[in-house]
Amino acid sequence: MPKPAIDTETRAESDDHGAIRLWLRMLATNRLVETRTRRLLQERFATTLPRFDLMAQLERSPQGLRMNELSRRMMVTGGNVTGITDMLEQEGLVERVADPSDRRVWRVRLTRAGRRAFAAMAQEHERWIVDAFAELSTREMNAMAGLLGRLKTHVRSLEGSDA
Amino acid sequence: MPKPAIDTETRAESDDHGAIRLWLRMLATNRLVETRTRRLLQERFATTLPRFDLMAQLERSPQGLRMNELSRRMMVTGGNVTGITDMLEQEGLVERVADPSDRRVWRVRLTRAGRRAFAAMAQEHERWIVDAFAELSTREMNAMAGLLGRLKTHVRSLEGSDA
DNA sequence: CCCTTTTAGTTGACATTTAAACTATTCACA
DNA sequence: TGTGAATAGTTTAAATGTCAACTAAAAGGG
Numbered sequence: 001m002p003k004p005a006i007d008t009e010t011r012a013e014s015d016d017h018g019a020i021r022l023w024l025r026m027l028a029t030n031r032l033v034e035t036r037t038r039r040l041l042q043e044r045f046a047t048t049l050p051r052f053d054l055m056a057q058l059e060r061s062p063q064g065l066r067m068n069e070l071s072r073r074m075m076v077t078g079g080n081v082t083g084i085t086d087m088l089e090q091e092g093l094v095e096r097v098a099d100p101s102d103r104r105v106w107r108v109r110l111t112r113a114g115r116r117a118f119a120a121m122a123q124e125h126e127r128w129i130v131d132a133f134a135e136l137s138t139r140e141m142n143a144m145a146g147l148l149g150r151l152k153t154h155v156r157s158l159e160g161s162d163a
Numbered sequence: 164m165p166k167p168a169i170d171t172e173t174r175a176e177s178d179d180h181g182a183i184r185l186w187l188r189m190l191a192t193n194r195l196v197e198t199r200t201r202r203l204l205q206e207r208f209a210t211t212l213p214r215f216d217l218m219a220q221l222e223r224s225p226q227g228l229r230m231n232e233l234s235r236r237m238m239v240t241g242g243n244v245t246g247i248t249d250m251l252e253q254e255g256l257v258e259r260v261a262d263p264s265d266r267r268v269w270r271v272r273l274t275r276a277g278r279r280a281f282a283a284m285a286q287e288h289e290r291w292i293v294d295a296f297a298e299l300s301t302r303e304m305n306a307m308a309g310l311l312g313r314l315k316t317h318v319r320s321l322e323g324s325d326a
Numbered sequence: 327c328c329c330t331t332t333t334a335g336t337t338g339a340c341a342t343t344t345a346a347a348c349t350a351t352t353c354a355c356a
Numbered sequence: 357t358g359t360g361a362a363t364a365g366t367t368t369a370a371a372t373g374t375c376a377a378c379t380a381a382a383a384g385g386g
Contacts, residue, residue, distance in 0.1 A: 018308075019289075020292050022308045023296065025308050025312065026192075029314055029318070032322075033318055036322060049372095050371085050372065068333085068334060071335095079375080080372070082336055103382090104333070105335085105381095130180060132182070132318050135317035135318075144307060145184060148192045151296065152195060154298035156195065211341085230365055240343070242343080242368085243343055246343090247342090266350080267352070267364040268364065269364085
C-alpha cells in the first residue's frame with residue numbers, strides 16, 4: 001500500500017511539535033504572500049513593500065503621524081523610518097510638517113500626490129490580498145483572526161516579562 | 164454609552180475588508196514572534212535567525228542539501244544562501260562537499276561542530292516557540308495549521324497563473 | 327533658574343535581502 | 357559531436373534593517 005504523496009516540507013513538518021509545526025507554517029505562508037505582494041508592487045507600481053506600508057499607515061491618519069508613531073506601527077526601528085520617509089519625501093509623496101508645540105517633532109503626512117498614488121495602489125493591493133485569501137471562508141478568516149489576536153496579546157505579554 | 168476601549172491598531176484594522184484585516188494581523192503576529200526569536204537567538208547564542216534557519220534545514224537532511232534546495236526551502240534568493248553558507252562555513256558549522264556527478268553542485272552539510280551547536284540551540288528554540296504558542300490549545304493550533312496549509316497551497320497556485 | 331534626565335529624531339557602521347548580471351557546467355538534440 | 361538552451365551557484369548594486377552614538381529640545385526638581 002503506497003503512502004499518500006505529500007510534498008517534502010509538509011512531511012518534514014509533521015515530525016515536529018504542534019507549536020513548531022504551526023510556526024513553520026505561519027512563516028512559510030507569510031513569506032509566500034509577502035514575496036508575491038512585493039513582486040506585484042514592483043511590477044505594477046515600481047515601488048516596494050516598506051514604502052507602501054508607510055503610506056498605508058499615513059492614509060489611516062490624515063492628520064499625519066510622528067516618526068516614532070510610524071516606527072511603532074510599522075514595527076521597525078526609528079532609523080529605518082527616517083530612511084524610508086526621506087525617500088518618499090524626495091519623491092514628493094509625503095511631507096514633514098513641523099509641530100509648533102514641540103520643536104523635536106515632525107508630523108509626517110501624505111501629500112496630495114501621495115494620496116492619489118496610494119489610492120491607485122491600495123485598490124489593486126486589496127484585490128491581490130482578497131484573491132490570496134479567497135481560499136478561506138469568511139467564517140474561517142474570522143476564526144483565524146481571533147486566534148491570531150489572542151496569540152499576539154500573549155506574545156506581547158511575554159516580551160514584558162523577560163525583555 | 165462609552166465605546167469599548169480598544170487599541171489603535173485594532174480599531175484601524177476593523178475598518179478593513181476581512182481578508183486585509185486578517186493579513187495585517189498575520190503580518191503583525193509574525194513580526195512579533197520573529198523579533199522575539201531573533202533577540203533570544205542573539206542574546207543566548209550570538210547568532211541570527213537566517214543562520215539558525217539554514218542549520219535547521221540541514222539538520223532535517225543529514226545527507227546534505229544543494230544550494231538551490233536550501234534556497235527553495237528557506238524561501239530566500241540564491242545569493243542570500245551563498246552569503247549565509249559562507250559565514251557558517253567560516254565558523255566551521257557547515258561544509259560544502261563537491262558532488263562528483265555534477266561539478267556545478269555543492270552539497271552543504273552540518274559538520275560535527277554544527278550538529279552539536281544546533282542541538283543546543285534547537286532545544287531552547289523549541290521552548291521559546293512552545294511558550295509563545297501556549298495561549299492556544301492543541302485543537303486550535305491544529306485548526307490554524309490546517310487553514311494555513313490550504314492558504315499556502317492556494318497562493319502557490321496563484322503564483323503559477325500570473326508569474 | 328540651573329542641572330540632570332528623558333524624549334524625538336537623525337546619523338553612521340554594518341548585516342541582510344533582493345534582483346539581475348555573470349561564470350561554469352550540463353543537457354537536448356540536430 | 358557541436359552548439360544553443362537550461363541549470364547551479366556566485367557576485368554586485370541598491371534597498372532595507374538593526375543598533376548604538378549623537379544632537380536638539382522638553383521636563384522635572386532642587
